[in-house]
Amino acid sequence: MSQTRHFAAVILAAGKGTRMKSNLHKVLHPIAGRSMLHHLMASVDSLEPDHKVVVVGAGRDQLEKALGDSARTCLQEPQLGTGHAVQQAHGELGDFSGDVLIMYGDVPFVRPATMEAMLDRLHAEDAPACVVLAFEPEDPLAYGRVIADDDGRISKMVEFKDADEGERACHMCNSGLMAAKAEDLWALLDRVGNENSQGEYYLPDIVNIAIADGRVCAAVTTDDANEVAGINSRGELAAAEAQWQREQRDHWMAEGATLRAPETVFFSYDTELGPDVTVEPNVVFGPGVKVASGATIRAFSHLEGATVGEGCSVGPYARLRPGAVMEKDSFVGNFVEMKKAVLGEGAKASHLTYLGDAVIGAGANIGAGTITCNYDGYFKYKTVIGPRAFIGSNSALVAPVEIGADAIVAAGSTVSRDVAAGEMRMVRAEQLVKPGWADRFHDTMKKKKAANPKN
Template structure:
């Protein structure tokens, strides 16, 4: 953005209707706080600085607002709630630094597209002094209407004050306003509070500007772009829209989703081309999946790297720190945490691999557990390339299994196993002929006695 633009983001509101113990803007969509979505869009649009008006949980809100971009954030405290006009004036000193444009955004409206913000600035640069983002509402009930005449915006009329004719208008106020940096403070200070609530409404800036002979216009964005959040139900609605957009982008980039509506993505999910995702898969933050990998149904991934051509699941859980190389297979009902698994290694069934390094081509049998926790500390298990761990084995860390070593099924391994060695750590089998028949007869006799006595 060639022009200098300041974003003033209003994020001081309480979470009363959210019925939450934390600020509304700290609630998440796509596993990213609402406020971070807003500041990220502002940064992507090219703003030079963000004045963040904070109140409740000020430090946490400011920290979240800095996520994912390097645009400077300047928090300012709003201790009293006197309306949106009053909130923007909290940033007066920052506005006074001098910017071509000032755009007002809302910390609880995370869907705003950077292109819509650029469009507003473009309209400003073409000669408008005030630009309001509006949308065509499927149901305009409750929204302020944008009143236009001869191609200019003449007023923003709240529903309770609108005439019957004005109520027929479906072009509604989205709340986001861009105005001249040179005029900003003068316009804001002219906003009065002569209304039923005694508050200073930012929307009054339109009529104030027109009274001064300034040009006001409204431009259209999508209704989805303008979605705001006041309740948990609205938060869920925004999540649905965000997920739909994220899935659509992924599929256009070359990802196959068998049942897209059942796949949950996070804000930073990275999926290579030709990745296939089966139904009911959840991607938490910090997941990167290489090309042509297959994520089978009902798998849960978080903080994980999956290499190209890997096979995950079904019903697999990859926890933070799981780092899987190419062609790795993690099968059904397996869990991997803080473990590096080498190329072509297999963890097939019902296994837990935690705090481990597994070499290329190793095979981990069904039911194998790395016993990594002693009640106080975590310990490392190292399994060499080409090693074979028999089913139902317990590897008690810290322990090393050498390259090409073989651990017999059912073993509890507590000592290192050299490369190419065979380790069997279980009791010797004893077979006693006829003993099963006598044991069964004894058990049946006890059962019959209990039934006879009624106990």
């Protein structure tokens, strides 16, 4: 697309989404950890639009909060059809004279290349008044049809219910997405009527009006019907999630990652895997995860907001929460949880450990059952463990506390004061020994049991 071309994106999101049966606005339902609307916005942003306007209605407060200052909004109230919805954006765009790309918040996976193709077609030699994004599904069902020649020039747009047998035999369907120059768009919308069974103003009518004027209108056809699939129900949301996950699994395997059981691994929209990463079954990547080359994520682990360094090993049954950083060749094993903690190069926490608000030095060993006690009910505090320190099993490190390099904390200790480098700290109650006590206890209890067998 020309670098000097200017365009505005108008995204329709005013519908109530009643089929979702949810208090959350339809377009804010997430796929792979990001809302439908933000999936679409990210694709639009990659083309650097001059303006973005989201048409809102029901759930306006939710949408405006989610969008922040990333786009302007305009209200469609009452909701009188798609043509009426686009008209509401005119006030926000004012005298903008570039191209207008019209999309839908519940059609989240339109590729930037497809948007570019629509805008490019708008500036072809035959100067179409409108460009329609068409698709050819295996089963066209009751979609509106786009009747066009081999060059994509449209002769007619027709709703399924109004189409004759010949028109229904055409498998080119209308996605609803359009592009038009601003001056053409507003002029054509002003002429759209609502003489139909719903009493609404339909956006596709601008195509037939322009054709009746002798103007050219053209279709661009996507080669992937999934790209324009609308999401209106929980079932369709689940299907979209499944499709997205399948594509990401294929993508990461093509990039050099090994997925032992691909169908059981779930990615987020921003997951990053390096080459030669191995992912075992039943792993979930939440948002914000980066895994460097040669790392292994073992079965049943959950990662979110975490960075895993080169050659690291995670799990099985590990949980890395936001702020977890594993440096090169470090290791966490089964039932280890990290949160806002750095595990230094070659350091390891093999099992049954919580590391929160902590920095662990290179080569340190964290014994089973160790806990960094980072929260007093009001504030969080930091634990620092020096390089090559050895923390014995079942230790509690009460933050704020610092364990020096090469120090040893004996198993079962509760450490609440700093431990100097090279020092050994043991904090245990004195061991009490009562010879013969256990034998006497067992004898007494056996006699009682014999006397009261039903007790």
